[in-house]
Amino acid sequence: xxxxxxxxxxxxxxxxxxxxxxxxxxxxxxxxxxxxxxxxxxxxxxxxxxxxxxxxxxxxxxxxxxxxxxxxxxxxxxxxxxxxxxxxxxxxxxxxxxxxxxxxxxxxxxxxxxxxxxxxxxxxxxxxxxxxxxxxxxxxxxxxxxxxxxxxxxxxxxxxxxxxxxxxxxxxxxxxxxxxxxxxxxxxxxxxxxxxxxxxxxxxxxxxxxxxxxxxxxxxxxxxxxxxxxxxxxxxxxxxxxxxxxxxxxxxxxxxxxxxxxxxxxxxxxxxxxxxxxxxxxxxxxxxxxxxxxxxxxxxxxxxxxxxxxxxxxxxxxxxxxxxxxxxxxxxxxxxxxxxxxxxxxxxxxxxxxxxxxxxxxxxxxxxxxxxxxxxxxxxxxxxxxxxxxxxxxxxxxxxxxxxxxxxxxxxxxxxxxxxxxxxxxxxxxxxxxxxxxxxxxxxxxxxxxxxxxxxxxxxxxxxxxxxxxxxxxxxxxxxxxxxxxxxxxxxxxxxxxxxxxxxxxxxxxxxxxxxxxxxxxxxxxxxxxxxxxxxxxxxxxxxxxxxxxxxxxxxxxxxxxxxxxxxxxxxxxxxxxxxxxxxxxxxxxxxx
Numbered sequence: 143x144x145x146x147x148x149x150x151x152x153x154x155x156x157x158x159x160x161x162x163x164x165x166x167x168x169x170x171x172x173x174x175x176x177x178x179x180x181x182x183x184x185x186x187x188x189x190x191x192x193x194x195x196x197x198x199x200x201x202x203x204x205x206x207x208x209x210x211x212x213x214x215x216x217x218x219x220x221x222x223x224x225x226x227x228x229x230x231x232x233x234x235x236x237x238x239x240x241x242x243x244x245x246x247x248x249x250x251x252x253x254x255x256x257x258x259x260x261x262x263x264x265x266x267x268x269x270x271x272x273x274x275x276x277x278x279x280x281x282x283x284x285x286x287x288x289x290x291x292x293x294x295x296x297x298x299x300x301x302x303x304x305x306x307x308x309x310x311x312x313x314x315x316x317x318x319x320x321x322x323x324x325x326x327x328x329x330x331x332x333x334x335x336x337x338x339x340x341x342x343x344x345x346x347x348x349x350x351x352x353x354x355x356x357x358x359x360x361x362x363x364x365x366x367x368x369x370x371x372x373x374x375x376x377x378x379x380x381x382x383x384x385x386x387x388x389x390x391x392x393x394x395x396x397x398x399x400x401x402x403x404x405x406x407x408x409x410x411x412x413x414x415x416x417x418x419x420x421x422x423x424x425x426x427x428x429x430x431x432x433x434x435x436x437x438x439x440x441x442x443x444x445x446x447x448x449x450x451x452x453x454x455x456x457x458x459x460x461x462x463x464x465x466x467x468x469x470x471x472x473x474x475x476x477x478x479x480x481x482x483x484x485x486x487x488x489x490x491x492x493x494x495x496x497x498x499x500x501x502x503x504x505x506x507x508x509x510x511x512x513x514x515x516x517x518x519x520x521x522x523x524x525x526x527x528x529x530x531x532x533x534x535x536x537x538x539x540x541x542x543x544x545x546x547x548x549x550x551x552x553x554x555x556x557x558x559x560x561x562x563x564x565x566x567x568x569x570x571x572x573x574x575x576x577x578x579x580x581x582x583x584x585x586x587x588x589x590x591x592x593x594x595x596x597x598x599x600x601x602x603x604x605x606x607x608x609x610x611x612x613x614x615x616x617x618x619x620x621x622x623x624x625x626x627x628x629x630x631x632x633x634x635x636x637x638x639x640x641x642x643x644x645x646x647x648x649x650x651x652x653x654x655x656x657x658x659x660x661x662x663x664x665x666x667x668x669x670x671x672x673x674x675x676x677x678x679x680x681x682x683x684x685x686x687x688x689x690x691x692x693x694x695x696x697x698x699x700x701x702x703x704x705x706x707x708x709x710x711x712x713x714x715x716x717x718x719x720x721x722x723x724x725x726x727x728x729x730x731x732x733x734x735x
Contacts, residue, residue, distance in 0.1 A: 180289035186408075189376065191216065192251065192338035192673050195244030198279060199321070199633065203230045203237040210241065214335040218253075218307050223257040227333045231324035231469030232507055238323040240282060241336065242631070245613040246658050248371045248381045249341035250313025250434045251275075251320055254334040255304045268303040269323035275299075275317035277382060277657035278611075278630035278642035282319035290652025295383040301325055311339060316371060316658045318613065318631070334416030342372045348703035349402035351669050358597070358669065361604045364598070365666035368614040369398040372660035376412040380617060387412060387420075389440070390433035390484065393666075394581040395660040396440045400447040401667040404542035406702035411452060413441055423463045431471070431480040432500055434464055435507040442510035445517065449682020454517060462523050465511050468504070469530050476537030478504035484545050486578050487618065487648040495547040498539035502550035502721035505534045509554075509597025517681065541566055549586035571595070572603030578618050580604075581664025587671045594693040597674070600665050610641055615662035617650050630657065676702045676710045676725075679734040688733045706730040 174181050193214070197207045209227040227528055231237035243263045251273060258269045275283025275298040280682040284291045286299050293299055297317035319339070324331065351362045371381040377395055379388045389447075398531065399409045417427065417437060445454050472478045483496040485503075490496075508531045515524035538556050541548035541563055548566035552559035567590075575583060580603065587596040607619055611631030627641040628634035639645070646655040671677050677688035683704035690713040692698060702709040707728025714722045725733065 144578040183626070185375075186343065187341050188344040189249070190340040190342070192243050192247065192340055194241040194336065194338070194693050195243045197239060198242050198483075199283075201236050201238050203232065203235075203324075204228075204239050205230070206298050207239065210239075210333070210336055213241055214254075215654070216335070217334040218254055218256060218309065218334050220256075220307065221465070223331060226256060227336070228325050228330065228579075229322075229333075231327055232332040233327055238321055238635075239728050240279065240319060240321045242279070243338045244318070246277060246316055246371070246381075247338060247340045247342075248316045248658075249339040250311060250315070252309060252311040252335070252337045252339050252601070253302070253304050253322075254309040254336075255306060256332040256334055258304070258306050258580055259332040260306075261329035263326045264329070265303045267306040269329045269331045270301055271331070271619035272299070272301045272323040272325050274321040274323075276319040276321070276653075277317055278640075278653075279626075279633050280630070280640045280643050281318050282321040282655045283415075283633065284653055286645065288653070289640070290646070290654040292654055294654070295380075295385045298382070304331060304625060313339070314341075316614075316656075331516050334703075341374070342370060343406070343408060345370070345373070345403045345406055347402060347707050348404055349631040349666075349668070349670060349701060351674065351698070351700040353592050353669075353673065353692075355601075357566065357601055357605050357608075358361065358695075359734050360608055361600060361665050362669050364608065364613065365604070365615060365663040366398065366402045369395055369402065369660045369663040369666065371401075371614060371658050373399070373406075373408050374622055375408075376416050377408055377660065379660060381614075381658040383654065383656045387416065387428075388433065389417065389421075389427040389437045390430055391436075391578065391661045393436050393440045394662075395445070395579065395665045396443055397581070397667040398660070398663040399701065400443065401670045405444065405448045405705070407665070409444065410450075413437070414453070414456065415443060418457075418460050423460065424467060426467075429483055431468070431505060432484050434468070435503045438464065438507040438510050438514075439503075442514060445514070446678045446681055447683070449678075449680075449684065451517060453682075454514060458514075458518055458520065461511065461514055461524065462520070465508075465523060465527060469526070472530060472533060473666070476533045476535070476538070477501060478534055478537075485550075485577055487650070488574075488576050488579075489544060490648060492542070492544060494540070494542040495544040498541055499544075499547035499550045501534070501537065501539050502547065502554040502556060505531070505554040505556060506550070540565065543582055545569075545574055546576070549582040552586035552589055553582060558593075559586060560590040564592060568592055572599045572606075572621055575599065575603045577604075577616055577662035577664075578660065580662075581668065584664060584668045584672075585633035588668070593672050593691045596668070596694050597695075600668070604665055605664075612657065617656040617662070618646070619662075670700060670702055674700050674713070676704065676709055678704075678725060683731050685734040686725075686727065686731050689722070690721060690723055692721060704728065 177538045205228045317518040421427045483500040485499045547561040552563040611629040623645040628638040634640045676686040679685035679687040697714045699712040710726040712724040
């Protein structure tokens with residue numbers, strides 16, 4: 143009897159639960175599109191709609207341009223069909239407007255129309271509008287093929303149909319300026335709004351830097367922002383071009399991310415699953431042996447900053463396999479090299495610099511393998527990498543007077559970093575610097591005890607880009623490019639060269655040149671590491687290196703992300719020139735004596 147009562151109660155409970163489940167409303171999103179569906183790929187980015195900051199230029203047939211600067215309602219209305227910003231094209235003459243959104247951003251554009259008069263080339267009740275994006279004002283005005291203008295990696299020149307009483311949203315690039323032309327004669331359109339569509343990883347920013355020099359503050363913020371624009375689904379090289387993950391270009395981006403944004407998933411995934419999936423052994427990263435060396439260095443840097451041993455264990459098979467491949471590239475005399483070597487584009491025509499720089503990168507990478515092997519208690523890899531490192535250090539190449547190779551040799555410890563390599567790097571300040579290897583040049587100057595000279599170069603070289611209108615840092619830059627050149631945020635006046643269209647070299651001639659490249663963000667981590675003076679003295683900041691430097695600054699302050707929390711620093715110069723140093727550490731961190 144007792145058992146019958148129990149089963150009756152159980153049956154009643156099951157029935158009640160079933161009835162309750164039936165009372166739950168079915169989700170309105172189809173199951174195949176639910177967050178758990180294998181058909182769904184999540185987008186961890188956010189969108190912000192941007193109103194133009196100013197109208198730079200117009201032709202005849204353009205009316206009420208100030209209406210574009212109003213926020214608007216993000217919804218087309220029939221209340222005032224003829225009002226707002228209007229374009230009327232009656233002949234074959236251009237009918238166009240050039241807009242400035244105020245700063246470079248990553249994303250596209252949204253066109254929202256009220257009334258319109260379709261043309262012969264239109265589809266249905268729509269008008270054809272040509273849109274040209276530009277990282278500079280000149281680029282947005284350029285015709286396809288003019289001074290290196292291309293639709294490669296991202297579309298910057300396209301014709302779209304804008305519907306009556308509707309909107310169209312498109313574009314995936316990086317730009318600050320947009321030119322819009324009505325394509326067909328005898329057409330008109332009244333726009334509710336024209337908005338930029340800012341697509342970004344809206345990440346926390348636990349790292350910060352401020353000092354008594356506002357020029358350095360602007361450089362720091364611009365460097366950090368440059369890197370943010372290249373962090374999309376993964377971390378790629380340039381926001382306009384190439385929009386590809388190049389591991390030989392990646393290390394400055396990794397260092398900026400670690401010092402400004404901490405260790406977000408996008409960094410771990412780009413160095414981890416994406417790398418090993420796209421370039422499985424025995425392939426080299428991106429097909430370049432040097433790039434696999436830089437991958438090793440970046441994985442090691444990630445471990446230094448996070449102390450994430452489990453992440454390192456996931457990389458262990460690849461690290462060991464890659465080491466077995468590269469150790470075959472070291473000669474009996476200790477010289478390392480590959481059949482195809484590459485540092486950066488400014489040294490592409492100098493094989494001697496390529497050879498000496500590659501040997502230095504090889505040495506740094508194997509040094510990092512030694513550290514990784516020790517952390518993982520991999521005795522076989524530790525013994526083999528230690529022996530190879532000793533062999534590599536027995537060979538000291540010539541720096542051939544080139545800043546890139548000299549900097550790498552200093553960082554590899556192949557010679558005293560103060561003599562002669564750092565002398566080469568410091569010669570003539572920012573002359574012959576590059577936005578990419580400039581990071582390693584700054585690192586070499588710091589290692590050689592010349593942080594004051596590095597600060598001056600940051601002001602001179604990176605600051606010069608700000609002086610001509612940059613809001614992000616570029617794929618490359620040469621101080622000589624400024625001679626007789628206009629600004630990038632204005633249309634170049636007659637008698638001047640276009641700083642964007644008439645400069646550049648190699649694969650980045652003219653308007654193909656990217657003005658937002660993550661590898662140029664090096665001042666952001668450098669100022670934290672060598673002005674605030676905070677570095678991980680042991681993995682994950684269990685021990686903290688603290689060696690601040692002010693040079694000619696009166697004060698500097700900031701924050702540094704760690705897996706244990708944020709480190710806060712304030713350094714001030716006393717009247718006698720000594721430093722007042724304040725550091726607040728999260729629990730679990732100590733300053734290494």
